[in-house]
Amino acid sequence: xxxxxxxxxxxxxxxxxAATVAFWYVEPGETVEEGDDLVQMLTDxxxxxxxxxLAGKVxxxxxxxxxxxxxxxxxCRIDSEG
Amino acid sequence: MTxxxxxxxxxxxxxxxxxxxxxxxxxxxSVRALLAELNLETVCSSAHCPNLAECFARGTATFMILGAAxxxxxxxxxxxTGPPGPxxxxxxxxxxxxxxxxxxxxxxxxxxxRDDLPDGGAGHFVRTIAALRRRLPEARVEVLVPDFQxxxxxxxxxxxxxxxxxxxxxxxVPRLYPSVRxxxxxxxxxxxxxxxxxxxxxxxxxxxxxxxxxxxxxxxxMVGLGETHKEVRAVLRDLRDAGTRIVTIGQYLAPxxxxxxxxxxxxxxxxxxxxxxxxxxxxxxxxxxxFVRSSYRAEExxxxxxxxxxxxxxRVSRPAGPSVATRGASGDTPRGT
Numbered sequence: 427x428x429x430x431x432x433x434x435x436x437x438x439x440x441x442x443x444a445a446t447v448a449f450w451y452v453e454p455g456e457t458v459e460e461g462d463d464l465v466q467m468l469t470d471x472x473x474x475x476x477x478x479x480l481a482g483k484v485x486x487x488x489x490x491x492x493x494x495x496x497x498x499x500x501x502c503r504i505d506s507e508g
Numbered sequence: 509m510t511x512x513x514x515x516x517x518x519x520x521x522x523x524x525x526x527x528x529x530x531x532x533x534x535x536x537x538s539v540r541a542l543l544a545e546l547n548l549e550t551v552c553s554s555a556h557c558p559n560l561a562e563c564f565a566r567g568t569a570t571f572m573i574l575g576a577a578x579x580x581x582x583x584x585x586x587x588x589t590g591p592p593g594p595x596x597x598x599x600x601x602x603x604x605x606x607x608x609x610x611x612x613x614x615x616x617x618x619x620x621x622r623d624d625l626p627d628g629g630a631g632h633f634v635r636t637i638a639a640l641r642r643r644l645p646e647a648r649v650e651v652l653v654p655d656f657q658x659x660x661x662x663x664x665x666x667x668x669x670x671x672x673x674x675x676x677x678x679x680x681v682p683r684l685y686p687s688v689r690x691x692x693x694x695x696x697x698x699x700x701x702x703x704x705x706x707x708x709x710x711x712x713x714x715x716x717x718x719x720x721x722x723x724x725x726x727x728x729x730m731v732g733l734g735e736t737h738k739e740v741r742a743v744l745r746d747l748r749d750a751g752t753r754i755v756t757i758g759q760y761l762a763p764x765x766x767x768x769x770x771x772x773x774x775x776x777x778x779x780x781x782x783x784x785x786x787x788x789x790x791x792x793x794x795x796x797x798x799f800v801r802s803s804y805r806a807e808e809x810x811x812x813x814x815x816x817x818x819x820x821x822x823r824v825s826r827p828a829g830p831s832v833a834t835r836g837a838s839g840d841t842p843r844g845t
Contacts, residue, residue, distance in 0.1 A: 435530050436540070438552065438560030448521075461532070471761040472558040472799070473527040 428507045429485055431500040432478065437469050444496040445469045447489050456484045457508065465489075465501055482506040523773045526759070526798055528558060534565030542609055543569065546602040549576050551618050551652075551803070556586045556763050559804055570616040570652070570803040571603050573636055574629045578620035580691045584679065584730065586763035587620060595622075595629065600636040604643035614807035615640055618652035618675075623691075628654065630662035637669040648672040650726075650806050658696040660703060667707035667723075673754070673810055674704040675726035677802050678747065680760075681739035688733055688768055698750045701725055705751025724792070724813050726754035728802035731782075733760045734771035740782065744789055753792040754813050757782050758800035774798070792816040 437445055448466040452458060458478045467474045485503040489495050543550060551572040552560045563569060575592035578585075596602075607615045617636055622629040633651055640649050650673035656662035667674065678701075682694040708723040727747050731740060740757075747755055757779065762770050776798065783796040793813035795804065 435561055436536065436564070437530065438556050438558055463529075466527075468521070469556070469558070470763055471556055473522045474558075474561075475527060475529045477529060477532055479532050 427505050428482075429503050429505045430480055430482075432464065432476075432502050432504060434467070434495045434497055434499050434501055435476065436497050437467065437474050438471070439469050439497075444494050444499075445474070447491050447493050447495060447501075448473065449491050450487060451475075452484050452487075452502075454484050454486055458482065458484060458504065467495070476501070478504065480504055480506050483508045523775075525776050526761075526773065528562065528799065530561050531565040535567040536561065536564035539564045539567060539569055539610065542606055546606050547596075548599075548602055548606055549573070551587070554587045557801060558761065559799055559801060563804070567610055568612065568807075569610070570618055570806075571606070572618050572620065573599055573603065574619040574622050574625075574632055576620070579623040580621045582679070582689050582692070583768040584688055584733070584760060584762075586767070590624070592620060592622065592624070595625070595632045600632070600639035601643075603636050604639040607640060607647065608643050612644070612647055614648045614650065614810060615644065616650045616652065616803045616806045618803065619654060621654040623657065627665070628656035628659060628662050630656055630659075630665045633666050634669040637666075637671055641670070648807070648810060650675060650803070650810065652677070652802055653700075655692060655697055655700050658693075658699055663700055663703045664707055667704055671723065673724045673726050673806070674701075674708070675728070675754075675802055676700050676704070677728040678743060679729055680733050681729075681735040681743050683739060684733055684735060697727075698746055701727055701747065701752050702750040708751075724754050724810065725750075725752045726756070726802070726809075727752045728756035728758070730758055730760035731774050732770050732772045733768060741785065744782075744786055744791075748789050748791065754809060755786055755791050755794055756800050756802045756804070756809070757786075757794075757796040758802075758804075759798040 445467040448468045450465050451463045460481045461477045463475045464478050465476050467476060482504040485505050487502045488500050549572040550569045552569055554572055574595050577590045577592045578587050579590045581589040619629055637649050649671045651671045652675040653666060678697045680688045685694055705725045729743060759774055760770060779796040783794045786794040793809050795809050
């Protein structure tokens with residue numbers, strides 16, 4: 427197992443404002459390619475689709491829909507060895 | 509789905525075209541590290557620009573000088589209002605250092621508004637342009653300036669420093685100034701642009717590698733604040749008449765609930781119509797789209813304006829007679845929308 431954390435990238439909001447999880451495109455157990463959409467985030471200014479930085483199997487989701495997430499916070503974990 | 513662990517504020521949903529894919533990595537981390545190391549502000553970060561992730565990943569950023577707090581409180585802007593401290597003496601060199609390490613060919617510098625400074629911050633812009641010229645003599649320099657309260661000497665000083673693009677935004681239509689930009693004045697902003705255009709048409713006394721006639725005057729506005737088509741059309745005409753040759757039009761997005769609410773989400777096809785209209789009005793370059801901002805992809809917009817200026821003169825040679833007479837009286841181009 428080589429589990430990697432996928433963290434929320436900087437979307438341009440203030441540190442205190444963060445972003446809200448709009449909805450998840452994937453669920454645990456699903457296999458993703460690098461670049462596949464993982465989750466849609468909402469800020470005050472736009473909707474952002476966050477792609478997967480690696481290929482592998484989604485192990486767990488660490489933020490729920492409607493939850494606020496800060497930059498750098500772990501969104502989900504992906505096992506690069508499937 | 510289990511219940512949310514913590515209740516979050518309900519955010520409004522955006523129309524489907526206001527969606528961006530976050531680019532994976534790229535140069536964003538090193539851009540951020542560089543800005544932190546040199547203690548530099550960007551309007552990208554301070555104004556919560558939705559393009560930040562995209563531009564940083566491409567290794568570009570728009571520097572914001574003269575502090576992180578502004579002396580005005582425009583109702584559309586996320587930059588916090590003052591009191592700002594004295595300008596950093598080493599900031600011009602820091603900007604030049606950052607631009608050099610980013611390998612920028614086109615450097616965009618903007619600022620907060622400094623109504624508290626005797627020269628409105630013009631001297632600081634001059635020193636920043638000079639530092640960039642010394643450090644990156646091949647790069648183009650674009651400045652996005654405040655109105656300097658319309659002061660002719662401040663505007664002239666910035667122009668004399670020889671930027672390649674002089675950008676000053678009118679932001680919205682005149683009727684909405686009281687609620688959107690209460691401390692500014694539409695006519696004054698047009699006068700700033702006209703003054704910069706006059707200076708550009710004179711013999712250069714600055715260090716720009718380009719002849720002054722090619723200094724481009726640029727302006728920008730937001731739509732979706734409650735303006736009408738007629739009002740936007742009038743602003744475009746005013747800008748053109750003031751000597752503006754590059755214009756940017758983007759969707760207003762409210763930075764918070766305390767700011768002016770979005771009146772309307774303008775559809776992409778409407779932005780395309782504005783682009784066509786602006787070109788018909790004779791602008792050398794137009795950028796119009798939901799996420800377009802005045803400094804967004806500034807290098808490409810500038811290149812478009814240079815190409816337009818360099819276009820070969822049209823030579824119309826067609827025989828007189830029946831082939832001309834068969835055209836309708838209104839010409840063969842459709843009416844603008």
